[in-house]
Amino acid sequence: MPHSPLDCLLLPEWLVPVEPAGVVLRNYAIGIRDDRIALIAPREQALKTPCADVRELPNTLLTPGLINAHGHAAMSLFRGLADDLPLQTWLNEHIWPAEAQCTELAIAEQLKNGVSCFSDMYFFPEIVCQQVHSSGIRAQITVPMLDFPVPGARNSAEALRQGLQLFDDFKQHPRLTIGFGPHAPYTVGDQGLDNIVMLAAQLDAPVQMHVHETAFEVQQSIEKYGERPLARLARLGLLGPRFQAVHMTQVNDDDIALLVQSNSSVIHCPESNLKLASGFCPVERLWSAGVNVAIGTDGAASNNNLDLLGETRTAALLAKAVAQSASALDAHRALRMATLNGARALGIDTQTGSLEVGKLADMTAFNFNDLSVQPVYDPVSQLIYAAARNCVEHVWVGGKQLLKDRQLVRMDEQKIIANSQQWARKISNKSNS
Numbered sequence: 001m002p003h004s005p006l007d008c009l010l011l012p013e014w015l016v017p018v019e020p021a022g023v024v025l026r027n028y029a030i031g032i033r034d035d036r037i038a039l040i041a042p043r044e045q046a047l048k049t050p051c052a053d054v055r056e057l058p059n060t061l062l063t064p065g066l067i068n069a070h071g072h073a074a075m076s077l078f079r080g081l082a083d084d085l086p087l088q089t090w091l092n093e094h095i096w097p098a099e100a101q102c103t104e105l106a107i108a109e110q111l112k113n114g115v116s117c118f119s120d121m122y123f124f125p126e127i128v129c130q131q132v133h134s135s136g137i138r139a140q141i142t143v144p145m146l147d148f149p150v151p152g153a154r155n156s157a158e159a160l161r162q163g164l165q166l167f168d169d170f171k172q173h174p175r176l177t178i179g180f181g182p183h184a185p186y187t188v189g190d191q192g193l194d195n196i197v198m199l200a201a202q203l204d205a206p207v208q209m210h211v212h213e214t215a216f217e218v219q220q221s222i223e224k225y226g227e228r229p230l231a232r233l234a235r236l237g238l239l240g241p242r243f244q245a246v247h248m249t250q251v252n253d254d255d256i257a258l259l260v261q262s263n264s265s266v267i268h269c270p271e272s273n274l275k276l277a278s279g280f281c282p283v284e285r286l287w288s289a290g291v292n293v294a295i296g297t298d299g300a301a302s303n304n305n306l307d308l309l310g311e312t313r314t315a316a317l318l319a320k321a322v323a324q325s326a327s328a329l330d331a332h333r334a335l336r337m338a339t340l341n342g343a344r345a346l347g348i349d350t351q352t353g354s355l356e357v358g359k360l361a362d363m364t365a366f367n368f369n370d371l372s373v374q375p376v377y378d379p380v381s382q383l384i385y386a387a388a389r390n391c392v393e394h395v396w397v398g399g400k401q402l403l404k405d406r407q408l409v410r411m412d413e414q415k416i417i418a419n420s421q422q423w424a425r426k427i428s429n430k431s432n433s
């Protein structure tokens, strides 16, 4: 139906679809119908399609929505908050509202930073799912697993039972993917991992895990198991196209071979690795070998912002230093890492991650009016090396606009700020008492 009406037709100055790679389209238009991209064509041709809502976006770069492939939205709220209370009181009156509030804050910050999709690993994933549902953002939520008691579950078996309920509750959700989040090779034993291998295969579910974050972790595994953590995970059957290895700062040739053979993804968190002095993920080496590398901000305790654009800039600069080559991780590949590679890691790359007809309309518009990004030769180069998150002007998720003229459409920013300040007072009173 080439001429059925569009819901919306956008006319950005530059359109960067990410796939095909390296392309910058000028004088093009992109049309949305329902939740999908229905048309990408030169303006004159596109304007022949009926549409009641045609929007000029001068000085604007339109890209796929950014994908933050690893984080912990509600981190750091629990410390000292509501100790010494009965479990149910603690959960109902303190932890759940605090987690909901913190997640709402993280989602609002990410939307304002151009993020259309994020992955989360933390306690109480059901609360995060509710916030994702009401906010309109897209997400992968992983069920956390550790071999010792965690808030909300006495052991890994109980956490797993609670997690399985989420697969039932959100199986059909258009914006949510539920996965497993075994914390790390040193916090989950073979039996727990065996369970995850079996369940992930049954449910065709993604698995995200911190792997090879530090040299100490690798050394400890060699002492305890006689093998590196990644080799142990491969032996247990955990690696595969749905496996997401977060960090990977310790990488040898055998590790790369395992990642390539299994088609697993790596999620690079450069600022967390820098802040904690964990080591350097060799992004260029992994990429050249054919490993899919995505990017994440990690949680608030190891990276004090959820600025994926800034994170991508750090990644592009760090990759050059680590590879000792100025051409390592160029701007276009850095943007791909923050979009399509993220989608591929999360197993949703047939649906999102690039601007292609038929894919979901998940898009971010960056305004280049600011003098800090003038003049523009290659808008992608400006985006990665010069622009800051305050250039983010609009965000759409599944064709719905969630950020418009830098304002949140569905969420009340002033209320979120006021609530956060109220919680901060509560937490600091508690920890000072």
Ligand SMILES: [Zn+2]
Pocket: 070, 071, 072, 210, 246, 298, 299
């Ligand atoms: Zn993490």
